Amino acid sequence: MRKTRFHAVLLAGAITAFGLLGCGDEGIKPPEETGSKTQEASSVIALTLWGSNEDAELLEELVEGFKSQYARQAEFDITVEYQGEANCKDALFGRLADGPDVFTFADDQLRVMVAAGVLAPVEDAGMVRENNIEAACEAASVNGVLYAYPMTADNGYFLYYNKAYLSEEDIKTMDGILRVARENGKKFAMDWSSGWYLYSFFGETGLSVGLNADGVSNACDWNAVDREITGMDVAKGMLAIADSRALDASGLFADKVKDGTAIAGVSGVWDSNLVAETWGENYGAAKLPTYTCGGRQVQMSSFAGYKMVGVNAYSEQGEWAQKLADYITNEESQTLRFVQRGQGPSNVRASSSDEIAASPAIKAILAQSEYSNLQSIGGNYWAPTQKFGELMAAGNTEGRNLQDILDELVKGITSLY
Secondary structure: OOEOOOOOHHHHOHHHOHHHOOOOOOOOOOOOOOOOOOOOOOOEEEEEEEEOHHHHHHHHHHHHHHHHHOOOOOEEEEEEEEOOHHHHHHHHHOOOOOOOOEEEEEHHHHHHHHHHOOEOOOOOHHHHHHHEOHHHHHHOEEOOEEOOEEEEOOOOOEEEEEOOOOOOOHHHEHHHHHHHHHHOOOEEEOOOOOHHHHHHHOOOOOOOEEEOOOOOOEEEOOOOOOOOOOHHHHHHHHHHHHOOOOEEOOOOHHHHHHOOOEEEEEEOHHHHHHHHHHHHHHEEEEOOOEEEEOOEEEEOOEEEOOEEEEEEOOEOOHHHHHHHHHHOOOHHHHHHHHHHHOOOEOEHHHHOOHHHHOOHHHHHHHHHHHHEEEOOOOHHHHHHHHHHHHHHHOOOOOOOOHHHHHHHHHHHHHOOO
């Protein structure tokens, strides 16, 4: 994609620009749909689309559908390049001169992209908001301005379980799951090296973590000692799970399902097809269980996540880029995404279809949504939580003071460096 000259100062000022977000939401006007081509026959609309490699077949199909729908208005040359949604921001900032016109990404990157000025506001924001669930639109907005098209509303996690071993009563508590796993020589699989999953132990305790007003640094009180549930209570609860001999806190949940070691675990809809194929009629999914913390049962929480589609503000084909982004996130496209990839739609009508509503994974994530919070954290959250999670999973074998460990965790999360 060719672009107009990009002012590098935007990136340099991105970190301090959050307070200036939310200028007008005027978008780029799309071409009129007159029924005849808006371009000369020799003029080809060239667009580049970034998406996940796992979506390769789906994206190719969507691109062909887009070309067909607008065939009477223009000729297209659309290149699909595969770029992971989780690190789209970094890849985009590294290729501003020849980056994509349209790209898919996870919601936690939105604010930095907006601050850097690389996201064009959504053209028909009112219609997009009407068509998608409110939470997904809020996740795609900054200061009331919609900057991306919601694509999925399922980027969270919940409990998978094998009905051949576990009953609906067993899965209500972590204690029940661990007991059955231990009795059968099996495992409960959950990645404790990821702060994304680690949040589940703190989210419903009254302890909190989140962005400060500067939009960069974090506030965190996970080491608090003066609350009804303290950080020490959480750490002790985690150590008890690690000591159960039924926890597998390393590697991917999918691998544990395939090799037969796990009868339950924590993951998201991306593993639903694999679990269904492997466990067959014994495939079960539910909200996360409670776990023993501070002498009581505490519901495990989760981060709620959304995937969305952005339009590059520096695209030379901004009018058509908006149309492509809108097309690949409309009701029909989100329904097709569910059919092919098992991903839950943010589109209101698509998500209410009988087929999607009957999906065990979609049911589970809807049940978990009551105990979910939007991921809104700065980058310094990840390394300290990884270290803490790995230490807890190993059982704190060095016998370090738990309060010291928690103080170190919070210091790292709230650090500016």
